[in-house]
Amino acid sequence: MPINELRKDYILDRWVVIAPQRRRRPSDFTENLEERKEKAICPFCPGNEYLTPPASLVYLVKDGELKKDDDKNGLRHKNWVVRCIPNLYPAFMPPNSDNALNPQFNHIYVSREALGYHEVLIESPNHDEHPSTARITQLIYVINALRDRFSFLITRDYVKYVSIFRNYGASAGASLSHAHAQIIAMPIVPKILWEENAVSKKYYEENGRCVFCDIISVEIKSKRFIWNNDGFVIFAPWASINPFEFWIFPKRHQSSILELTEDEV
Ligand SMILES: [Zn+2]
Numbered sequence: 623m624p625i626n627e628l629r630k631d632y633i634l635d636r637w638v639v640i641a642p643q644r645r646r647r648p649s650d651f652t653e654n655l656e657e658r659k660e661k662a663i664c665p666f667c668p669g670n671e672y673l674t675p676p677a678s679l680v681y682l683v684k685d686g687e688l689k690k691d692d693d694k695n696g697l698r699h700k701n702w703v704v705r706c707i708p709n710l711y712p713a714f715m716p717p718n719s720d721n722a723l724n725p726q727f728n729h730i731y732v733s734r735e736a737l738g739y740h741e742v743l744i745e746s747p748n749h750d751e752h753p754s755t756a757r758i759t760q761l762i763y764v765i766n767a768l769r770d771r772f773s774f775l776i777t778r779d780y781v782k783y784v785s786i787f788r789n790y791g792a793s794a795g796a797s798l799s800h801a802h803a804q805i806i807a808m809p810i811v812p813k814i815l816w817e818e819n820a821v822s823k824k825y826y827e828e829n830g831r832c833v834f835c836d837i838i839s840v841e842i843k844s845k846r847f848i849w850n851n852d853g854f855v856i857f858a859p860w861a862s863i864n865p866f867e868f869w870i871f872p873k874r875h876q877s878s879i880l881e882l883t884e885d886e887v
């Protein structure tokens with residue numbers, strides 16, 4: 623598969639992935655739910671592992687013990703509790719000799735290869751085990767597996783940023799309804815993060831305090847407060863972009879999920 627192209631906006635430092643292959647993504651939402659249940663085969667359900675690329679990580683539980691492995695030599699592990707696979711229609715992919723692209727660089731057109739990774743974490747062998755109804759033990763596997771992949775991907779030398787996200791439902795862009803998250807490792811840091819970083823640094827220089835700690839100290843007592851425990855606070859942000867949006871802040875200073883303690887997981 624040819625590598626995708628990352629194109630820079632004419633003016634802004636904003637990059638867009640041009641991915642012709644992703645147009646061909648399957649959709650299992652074109653039919654109504656009953657029809658879908660009868661006809662469709664879910665590639666993420668146990669027994670259908672051969673329909674997906676080999677897993678980059680599987681968690682297996684045997685005699686109460688967790689074992690981590692990947693799929694090699696045509697083997698597809700069965701009886702997994704979580705399973706991480708390359709996305710069949712990746713936005714970003716690792717370099718290889720037959721997917722080179724001619725990057726553009728002139729005064730108008732700037733582009734580069736969309737190097738990185740795009741993986742899918744299948745969160746449960748149970749098709750409908752989404753986080754809101756999942757067993758706590760299962761959610762712990764999910765978070766730890768995301769951490770394992772994050773720590774592998776962030777140490778590749780062409781990876782600058784790893785994003786973990788989850789689409790739920792067709793209207794959010796999920797093309798398959800089995801519980802899953804996505805992991806994207808990309809060669810650029812998105813503009814919004816540069817901006818957040820620069821502004822919070824400036825806030826610290828001007829006020830001598832951390833902006834995130836200040837937000838927590840206000841919102842934990844405000845009507846936007848939702849919930850908190852020893853490690854985290856959840857609140858509806860002042861300038862929400864979406865209805866029902868909420869943010870989860872760690873109370874401790876930490877800049878990635880790799881810094882989570884076992885208790886916090
Ligand atoms: Zn399924």
Ligand SMILES: [Zn+2]
Pocket residue numbers: 832833834835836875
């Ligand atoms: Zn702070």
